[in-house]
Amino acid sequence: AVSNQIERGALIVFEGCDRSGKSTQCGKLVERLKNTGIKAKLLKFPDRRTTIGKMINSYLGQTYDLEDHAIHLLFSANRWEARDTMMTLLNQGTTLIVDRYAYSGAAFTAAKQGFSLEWCKQTDIGLPQPDTVLYLTLTSEAAAKRGGFGEERYEKEVFQEKVAKNFQDLKDKHWQVIDADRSIEDLHEEIYHLTQKVINQAKYKPIEKLWT
Ligand code: TMP
Ligand code: MG
Numbered sequence: 001a002v003s004n005q006i007e008r009g010a011l012i013v014f015e016g017c018d019r020s021g022k023s024t025q026c027g028k029l030v031e032r033l034k035n036t037g038i039k040a041k042l043l044k045f046p047d048r049r050t051t052i053g054k055m056i057n058s059y060l061g062q063t064y065d066l067e068d069h070a071i072h073l074l075f076s077a078n079r080w081e082a083r084d085t086m087m088t089l090l091n092q093g094t095t096l097i098v099d100r101y102a103y104s105g106a107a108f109t110a111a112k113q114g115f116s117l118e119w120c121k122q123t124d125i126g127l128p129q130p131d132t133v134l135y136l137t138l139t140s141e142a143a144a145k146r147g148g149f150g151e152e153r154y155e156k157e158v159f160q161e162k163v164a165k166n167f168q169d170l171k172d173k174h175w176q177v178i179d180a181d182r183s184i185e186d187l188h189e190e191i192y193h194l195t196q197k198v199i200n201q202a203k204y205k206p207i208e209k210l211w212t
Contacts, residue, residue: 009039009095010202011086011128012195015103015167016136017160019146020180021187025136026099028188029195033095038199041089044099045079052078060152072109076123079105086128090207095199102127102210103170108154111162117169121211129174129208132198134191135167136180 012029014022026042033040048057052074059066059074066074079102089096102124110117138146140161149155154163171177176194180187 005204006091007093007203008205008207009090009093010131010195010199011090011096011098011207012198013098013101013103013130013133014136015100015107015133016180017138017143017164017167018149018155019143020136020138021184022099022136024184025134025187025191026097028184029191030097032188032192033097033195033199039092039094040097041094042097042099043082043086045082045101045104046075047078047082050078050081052081060154062151062153068109068112068115072105072115072120073123075105075109076102079124079127083127087207090128095195098130101130101133103133103167106170107163107166110166111159117166125209125211127210129210131174131202131205132194133175134194135171135175135177136187137177138180142181 014026016022023044026044030040030042046056046060047053055066056071056074056078058064059071086096102121105124106117106120109115110120140157149157149160154160178187178190178194
């Protein structure tokens, strides 16, 4: 009975700390999916190209300061401004590969003094629910071997450890934890196979709302 319905795309989110290899894996996955005839598109948050994204970019680059609640709301707004496009693409059958999402939003702000994870989640409630969250983990030793952090705000060891702890607390049934301490190719193979299943299972499922 479902055979005449339009097959939707899957919403596949990558999360993890800085240097876990998310961006590399997102790029490789989108290319692989496209090469095998699956409609796929790469999205990245923050999307630094929009007006809001430009403010976020200046904040991260430490060009200017913003009050902690205010920057939290901007990161969230940067996802809400993409919401309609995401829904349209998904409903047209395009699988979205997303480099960071609301979980980064909550995990990073909640690592700051005086913020609870509960408060941080509120502004993203109701965004499209990912079909899976691929959480790439790396021990701090393995991460250290990948070279130093960059110059951006948040790229500091102690802060990243708090972020990692928050990610643990955000884990739910949609998450798959993946050990990222492997070669790019091995990791890509595992991820590609995991996503085949997710894409097939998402086809006729309604898109739910995050954290509701
Ligand atoms: P990027 O390195 O993936 O471009 O992300 C930039 C930084 O912004 C990274 O340290 C994670 C952080 N971040 C937040 O603090 N809140 C958010 O909502 C997102 C998406 C990222
Ligand atoms: Mg970065």
